[in-house]
Amino acid sequence: MAQVLSWSPGSSSILEVEQIPPAYRGVWAPNKEACADPVWQIRMMPHGYDTYDVGGRLKRITQEGSERTVLALFEMEGEATIWDAFFKMRISEDGNSLTVEDLSDPGEIDYVRC
Template sequence: MVRQSYLLPLFLLFGACSSESEVAPPPVDSVGEGAQADAVMADEIPRELRGTWGMTPGDCDDSRGDAKGRMEVEADRLVFYESTAMLDEISEAEPHRLIAIFEFEGEGQKWSRKIALEVEEDGQSLVRRDLDDQQLTGSLSYNRCTA
């Protein structure tokens, strides 16, 4: 029994002097080369969503004063016929999609809404959904206005 008690410290000493070192492998870079082109700023509306959108062709006509289905999407706001919505908090952002809370102001009132915006693959169609509005349960479809 006495022999075994001397062997344990000896094994520990040799283990500590081992030439093998435990080095963690280098971190794997999960971002591909093309990721920079698809990067989305965390505090802006994605570029693919920006522009002027209309629910009807008449909404794209600047000379009309009644373009009630017109929506202008800028980096930090949505501009409608009688209201403006400032970007407040982004929940989800991808190059073609955004879910965020917007602070609205218009006609003497202020309110907050969680909105989803998504551009279709063709880049010419956009769908807007008001996620927390009990009165507006469906989606609204817009077409990109040409210059």
């Protein structure tokens, strides 16, 4: 069952602008070996992210609980389809690992910084 998220009226993003925080930006992959292959890479940028076959344009972002966890709403595009996706993203204290949970499809994926 999909989790329903609602943004609280008046809630704001972490930086008062809709941008992915600097600590989350960069190139990520499932493991260090995958960093060498663009097919496995995720490129996280200020206003969205790109993978080999799908891209997401950031629509909304807000802090969730801890200072290292955010909820983000992306407009996704890939395979001739456009859809919205909610993600919970948690970065490690050292900034070298990222856990991403697709809230419409339960389960987490861990990434390492390339």
